[in-house]
Amino acid sequence: MEQPILKVDNLTKIFTRKGQPDFAAVDHISFDLMPGECLGLIGESGSGKSTTVNMITRLLDPTEGKIVLDGDDITGISGRELRKVYAKMQMVFQTPTDSFDPRCTLGDGIGESLRNNGRSRAETKAEVARLLEQCGLTAEFASRYPHQVSGGQCQRAAIARALAVGPKLLICDEATSALDVTIQKEIIALLNELRRNHGSELSILFICHDIALVQQFCDRVLVMYKGRIVEKGKPDDVIRNPRNDYTKRLIESIL
Amino acid sequence: MSEPTVRIQKIRRDTVKTRLIIFGTLAFLLLIGSIFSEHLTPYDPYLQDLSNAKAAPSAAHPFGTDRYGRDMLSRVIVGSRASIYSTLLLVAIITMIGTGVGVFCGWHGKWIDTVLMRISDMFLAFPGLVFALAVAGVLGGGLQNAIIALAAISWPKYARIARSQTLSQKETPYLKAARLSGSGTWKIIFKHILPNIMGPILVTSMLDIGTMMMELAGLSFLGLGAKPPIAEWGSMMSDTRSLITTVPWVTFAPGLAIFVSVMIFNLLGDTIRDYADPKSRSSS
Ligand SMILES: Nc1ncnc2c1ncn2[C@@H]1O[C@H](COP(=O)(O)OP(=O)(O)OP(=O)(O)O)[C@@H](O)[C@H]1O
Ligand SMILES: [Mg+2]
Numbered sequence: 001m002e003q004p005i006l007k008v009d010n011l012t013k014i015f016t017r018k019g020q021p022d023f024a025a026v027d028h029i030s031f032d033l034m035p036g037e038c039l040g041l042i043g044e045s046g047s048g049k050s051t052t053v054n055m056i057t058r059l060l061d062p063t064e065g066k067i068v069l070d071g072d073d074i075t076g077i078s079g080r081e082l083r084k085v086y087a088k089m090q091m092v093f094q095t096p097t098d099s100f101d102p103r104c105t106l107g108d109g110i111g112e113s114l115r116n117n118g119r120s121r122a123e124t125k126a127e128v129a130r131l132l133e134q135c136g137l138t139a140e141f142a143s144r145y146p147h148q149v150s151g152g153q154c155q156r157a158a159i160a161r162a163l164a165v166g167p168k169l170l171i172c173d174e175a176t177s178a179l180d181v182t183i184q185k186e187i188i189a190l191l192n193e194l195r196r197n198h199g200s201e202l203s204i205l206f207i208c209h210d211i212a213l214v215q216q217f218c219d220r221v222l223v224m225y226k227g228r229i230v231e232k233g234k235p236d237d238v239i240r241n242p243r244n245d246y247t248k249r250l251i252e253s254i255l
Numbered sequence: 256m257s258e259p260t261v262r263i264q265k266i267r268r269d270t271v272k273t274r275l276i277i278f279g280t281l282a283f284l285l286l287i288g289s290i291f292s293e294h295l296t297p298y299d300p301y302l303q304d305l306s307n308a309k310a311a312p313s314a315a316h317p318f319g320t321d322r323y324g325r326d327m328l329s330r331v332i333v334g335s336r337a338s339i340y341s342t343l344l345l346v347a348i349i350t351m352i353g354t355g356v357g358v359f360c361g362w363h364g365k366w367i368d369t370v371l372m373r374i375s376d377m378f379l380a381f382p383g384l385v386f387a388l389a390v391a392g393v394l395g396g397g398l399q400n401a402i403i404a405l406a407a408i409s410w411p412k413y414a415r416i417a418r419s420q421t422l423s424q425k426e427t428p429y430l431k432a433a434r435l436s437g438s439g440t441w442k443i444i445f446k447h448i449l450p451n452i453m454g455p456i457l458v459t460s461m462l463d464i465g466t467m468m469m470e471l472a473g474l475s476f477l478g479l480g481a482k483p484p485i486a487e488w489g490s491m492m493s494d495t496r497s498l499i500t501t502v503p504w505v506t507f508a509p510g511l512a513i514f515v516s517v518m519i520f521n522l523l524g525d526t527i528r529d530y531a532d533p534k535s536r537s538s539s
Contacts, residue, residue, distance in 0.1 A: 057431075057435060059431050059434060059435075083437040083438075083439065084437075086434075086435050086436070086437045087437065089435075090435060091431075091432075091435055093428040093431070093432065094428075095428055098427060098428045098429060099428040099429050099431075099432050100429050100432070101429045101430075101433070101446075101447050101451070102429075102451070103447075103450045103451060104446070104447075109429075109432065109436075112433065112436040112437075112438060113435075113436035113437050116436060116437040116438055116439075116442075117437065158432075161432065161436070165437075
């Protein structure tokens with residue numbers, strides 16, 4: 001049987017704050033993501049979606065559970081080992097402009113991972129130009145600063161940055177939420193094109209508020225509610241007969 | 256935004272710019288002047304001329320002469336070197352140490368953060384000049400020890416600012432993106448954190464130049480800073496304070512020099528703060 005690119009096992013995050021009861025933002029969730037698959041993760045605001053992906057990308061330490069990326073357990077690693085893992089896993093953030101250092105050009109941001117992987121300045125420059133063109137921009141954008149481009153253009157640059165190292169797993173944490181509807185469509189079209197071109201080389205974990213978007217874009221969907229996964233399955237099945245009350249309400253609110 | 260508000264902002268912006276140019280130039284002249292101070296003095300500042308001691312200000316000696324007949328204007332000019340450079344050195348030291356500790360604490364967190372921040376709290380809670388007196392007392396007098404004493408009590412302010420700025424930087428998506436790009440701690444600190452937090456820290460240092468100049472002069476005045484015959488404004492005032500009723504100009508001249516320089520640096524600091532404040536920027 002094919003090995004999943006990402007396997008999450010009993011992942012839990014408990015936030016402890018003084019004077020308040022412990023709060024389980026993510027509560028023992030488990031799921032697999034197969035190569036080439038696009039998995040949607042939906043749920044209302046505060047249901048723990050971002051916390052989950054921050055743990056998967058190891059920006060946040062899990063309280064409990066295991067994360068296996070491409071066969072390697074990455075739960076406890078740090079330092080150089082962790083940096084190596086980021087060649088396989090990348091993320092696109094919700095707020096495109098904030099995801100680039102305001103004092104660096106887009107080209108610097110996109111090329112940073114390439115430079116860290118030992119590419120020369122000239123190689124990086126050429127590769128950045130190629131990535132920008134692949135994402136529907138021109139090479140000229142490399143010299144612009146984040147505040148000098150539109151949100152949509154910036155998100156394309158962010159996708160270019162995520163693709164720079166040739167990751168096997170791309171995580172989009174509400175990558176389209178901050179954009180208006182037409183731009184949203186363009187970004188989805190770009191992601192679809194990437195999926196077509198990369199085939200089983202690229203898996204996507206797609207976090208979203210919008211169940212309709214998930215329905216057209218994802219192979220499978222997980223519904224999160226209060227830190228737990230309350231429903232999973234093919235988007236069409238989940239929408240047609242939701243088994244969980246929360247999912248029912250979520251779907252009703254849209255239809 | 257309505258038209259008049261835009262215009263007001265623009266006017267304010269323009270005056271800030273003018274002020275920046277004026278005070279920047281003045282501070283720059285002061286610095287250049289103190290570098291070349293030896294060549295700018297009308298007389299030899301250490302040359303004694305007892306026949307002409309305690310002379311009142313005149314065309315030949317605009318600030319008069321002291322009890323050894325040394326020209327006060329020349330002494331004040333030469334004194335600028337010790338006063339201004341030791342101040343700048345002091346501010347540079349506390350800015351770097353404070354920022355270093357603050358960024359380290361903010362980035363690293365955990366127990367080491369707690370320990371270092373409690374230490375800085377201790378320094379902050381101490382009455383500053385009393386502590387400086389104690390340090391200067393233990394280490395002995397001298398300009399160098401005065402700088403060490405003041406540095407010891409002044410870095411925590413910078414550590415606090417740098418730490419809180421680093422903590423808020425840490426949460427930004429672009430810093431997460433930098434981590435995901437595989438950048439190591441040093442690269443993240445030098446390429447992303449420092450450039451983004453330098454603004455408020457530099458404004459604080461600019462505003463501190465005046466204060467530090469006063470405190471250094473104060474320590475020198477108390478005999479814990481520069482030692483005679485080195486011309487330093489604070490110690491010059493202290494040396495001559497017994498003469499203040501009979502020949503006031505010998506105390507007045509270095510005092511005026513301190514007043515003017517502190518004023519220039521404070522106004523420059525204020526202006527830079529206004530300039531860096533986004534509210535004074537045009538909203539385009
Ligand atoms: N550092 C933290 N300390 C304490 N609680 C936190 C922290 N980060 C997140 N939380 C809490 O965890 C819960 C889940 O947050 P999370 O950001 O994962 O939600 P989300 O599903 O991504 O929401 P959104 O759709 O608004 O992005 C929220 O209730 C939030 O208040
Ligand atoms: Mg979120």
